[in-house]
Amino acid sequence: MVEPPSNGAVRPVPVPAGARRISHSERAMPVLARLRERFAAARPLSDVRVVACLPLTAETAVLARLLASGGAEVALCSSNPLSTQDDVAAALRADGMTVAARRGVDRAGYYADVRQALDTLTGARRALLLDDGCDLLSALHTERPALLRSGVVAGACEQTATGVLRLQQMARDKALALPVVAVNDTPTKRVVDNRWGSGQSTVDALLRATGMLLAGRTAVVAGYGDVGRGVASRLRGLGASVIVTEVDPTAALDAALDGYRVLPMADAAPLASVVVTATGARDVVTAAHLGLLPDGAVLANAGHFDVEIDVRGLVSLAVERNVAVRPGVDEYVLPHGRRVLLVAEGRVAGLAAAEGSPPAVMDVAFALQALTAEWLLDAGLPRGVHPVPAGIDRTVAGLALESLGLALDVLTPAQEAYLRSWRAGS
Incomplete structure (x- = not known):
């Protein structure tokens, strides 16, 4: 000022x-x-x-x-x-x-x-x-x-x-x-905040926290609700190949028709450079999944609570923990030598690792x-x-x-009457 x-x-x-x-x-x-x-x-x-x-x-x-x-x-x-x-x-x-x-x-x-x-x-x-x-x-x-x-x-x-x-x-x-x-x-x-706001802020957190190039990487998004849809679209927009995991058949079908691969987490984890959870449930990424991740895989949670990723399981599995390898990122070394990077302690990444x-x-x-x-x-x-x-x-x-300087069309009286009528047909 x-x-x-x-x-x-x-x-x-x-x-x-x-x-x-x-x-x-x-x-x-x-x-x-x-x-x-x-x-x-x-x-x-x-x-x-x-x-x-x-x-x-x-x-x-x-x-x-x-x-x-x-x-x-x-x-x-x-x-x-x-x-x-x-x-x-x-x-x-x-x-x-x-x-x-x-x-x-x-x-x-x-x-x-x-x-x-x-x-x-x-x-x-x-x-x-x-x-x-x-x-x-x-x-x-x-x-x-x-x-x-x-x-x-x-x-x-x-x-x-x-x-x-x-x-x-x-x-x-x-x-x-x-x-x-x-x-x-x-x-x-749900459209403005959950999809577009959370989608952008979560990917913003990934970029700030890791500095990684998303283009050409495989990203797994767990959950295809409003937040998951936003995250998936932003990741794809930056060039990532996106896989969606789901438990709901309608949401999974929606993801498939939007052009995403749909796999169970056990099949998606070995392919993932990035995993983002957006389900609102717990134990979405479990200790069993952690052992399947490639070296250097990044874990982030877009959901509200820090229960979607099994952080306690990650801590117990790790033979070494390197705190704050980058601001907001901890590195865990697993027994097989692979490294897993956890963003914002598994808390809501868009707020904890971005703004x-x-x-x-x-x-x-x-x-x-x-x-x-x-x-x-x-x-x-x-x-x-x-x-x-x-x-x-x-x-x-x-x-x-x-x-935003935008305006809408307005229904005419005839249109309003038509939409209220059940008698008008073809």
Whole structure:
């Protein structure tokens, strides 16, 4: 940031690193900028405490400032120990927000931060939770039941596919005591964030962490959901030959018709220069698969939790571990002499070894979060997992199109009548 002095020369104005990073993201997030103007005028979150367990990045900071402009008291913790940008956390503390997060904390420290964020609910009149992976909601139900019974929490939003799966299971077990909206499951979020954002950020992490040439390599993508599709297409776009592994026959058929080879992991692993997991399940790459990998194979996880790759099995198999052979990469030497490179400790690579989805992607994802939170506050939903109203999804998609300078055709009255009619035939 520069400011011209009176003599016409340009001199630098010192701005803390976190504030610079947030300002850079704000300029690339026009949808949130528009929403912030409306929130600041209407103050829809006055007297509401918002506790957010999200990747603590500059883009999340833009969302937090939007919520605060709408009257909310905001407290944050990180949804991943390696996703916190410490300079951004410092900038948000300077804004007066409660931030319980530090990059690289161990498991105990991570959950201590989650509990600290939840404890800010004490004394609140009304509250909303924004979660990314269900750790916040899980801790509320299991470790802070008094807060849950107090009725202060009006509901929650969940941003990830993994978190939605956990919440659906809680609902089936009749353990979910709140209404939760599955923001992840909107068409706009799944296309923009899951497919394109996660696809780009995961491959960005591979390139930053390893510096490898992907062209001509064989890459294995485990899982062909929205994230897997995005990762596979980005890898193929950079010249890799991509193999997909799947457990669902429809998804496997989809991958095959998109032109990818489909193999079981046991057959794909010996061919792999790179393996990326994107399933939301555990034990996708097992100890048995590790012994099949070629020398120098790279393992990375695009999913939320560090259970898709059997990291403990890798540690127990290795005869030597070389930490940080490159930033964010550990090298494991197996008994047969082959080396395996693990990116970001098997955690979500796009956030832990890169910077997550680009600001333009999170502009859309967080706009969905903000508008859904506003609606949820007074929606009066019963406990359970609920969809985002279609109108909110269309509104955000429309704002994103406008920000790109794009426009749509509009149905004529005759077209609308035809689409509503069942009598018109051939």
